[in-house]
Amino acid sequence: MAGRLKDKVAIVAGAGSRGPGLGNGKATAILFAREGARVLCVDAELARAEETANLIHAEGNTALAFAADVARAVDCRAMVGEALARLGGLDILHNNVGVESRLDLMETTEEEWDRVMAIDLKTMLLTTQAAVPAMEQRGGGAITCISSIAGMVGHGRTAYAAAKAGVIGFVTSVAVQLGPKRIRVNAIAPGQVWTPMVERLGAEARERRRRASPLGVEGTGWDVGWGAVYLASDEARWVTGHVLVIDAGLTRTTR
Template sequence: MSGRLAGKTAIVIGAGAIGPGWGNGKATAVLFAREGASVLCVDINPRAAEETCAIVAREGGTAAPFAADWTVSARVEAMAAECLARFGRIDVLHNNVGIVEVGGPVELDEARWDRLIDVNLKGMYLACRHVLPTMQRQGKGAIVNVSSLAAYRSPGYPCASYMASKAAVLGLTRSVALQYAAQGIRCNAILPGLLNTPMVHAALKDTYGPGGIEAMVATRDKVSPTGKMGDAWDVAYAALYLASDEAKYVNGAELAVDGGLSVKVA
């Protein structure tokens, strides 16, 4: 621990994990706390948020859970108020929540399309909406939005709503980055490539053929230029940099965390 976020307060939304092991949000919340931040761990699943906080507590860090569906404006407003009441500031907003749906426009019915766009995009807008005024008052803040390489490139299976939502996250990131740059607020995006996380185990186990999780892992490892998928800590360390003052002149950036996949042509 080197105190790269010492004295700062961070909100991590999607701070739990969908299954056993390390998800991006869980690893990020734990790493932020290891680096000295007080972390509000927000999740729609209270038990997942509490589990992350328990890990932080065991390591001697500071974290508190907050249950919220970030597609509900009143809950997101309450989240920002809770962070201020408990910790007094909001230095970092880490917008990690995202779900994936396999299918194109014909396979995805309207309700599933709407829910994915709400979860992957509207929630991020609401988080910015309710946290930016505090960052403006402080004259400082860092927002990190988790997009995906799928904003630019197909992950190898149809996922129209996911690709559309992750591209939209980049538009939101650029807009916020420019509007608030002169007020000391930065907004950047992380674009994870192919990762081995509980999320893909849960959502994509049948997407790569009949071999289940093993086939999925083998196929995704093979596609990666490094021969292996990345993991949640790769995203967490990228988030740590963007959240910290080390990145004070980095704004509106799109940081691929993909082992080089985005520059591969064959």
């Protein structure tokens, strides 16, 4: 089915992929465009944003690439300004930016904690603050923030788990505040998806991750992207403050 996001303008923050292949942000941007949205592909590294925009163009759909570090308020305002000036408005903000930290409690330095909080959590605040006035002009909008099941279940990676749990708290708070403005705010909590972000873990880890869930099927960026399409679309018009877990059932197991 196509056209679920027809006439919408979307920003995907973190629309590139850190390596060859398909990350969550890249897949989401491609699916948004296939569903009819005009997409501003935003990444701290312009070449990564351009790669995604080019894939979208190759399918005959509409996208622009834009360089912004969304851990900086000034860049977030510029990003929204670009969407307004060149794509004519803003209806959808998809916050995919995030970095992993594999350090446990005692290994986590103050610098590591601050780095992860800035990229995984502060970006949610700054992009949302920049987007709200533009969405108000449209009479509403949809914001989706990428969390992780690491923020919901026992997890050894302290700063990452804390930041991703923080994303859920952020979404819960902001959904209530923005409801009267008809701006919906939701989170997606992906499970052990196989993307360039985790590729360095190697083949053995890949197989272990695949087998871990009840479905026993490997997850990809497309699985996360389809959830993002739903939450961004009018089909989810009555859905806000929700955490959509996309994990092949992993968090339902006792293993």
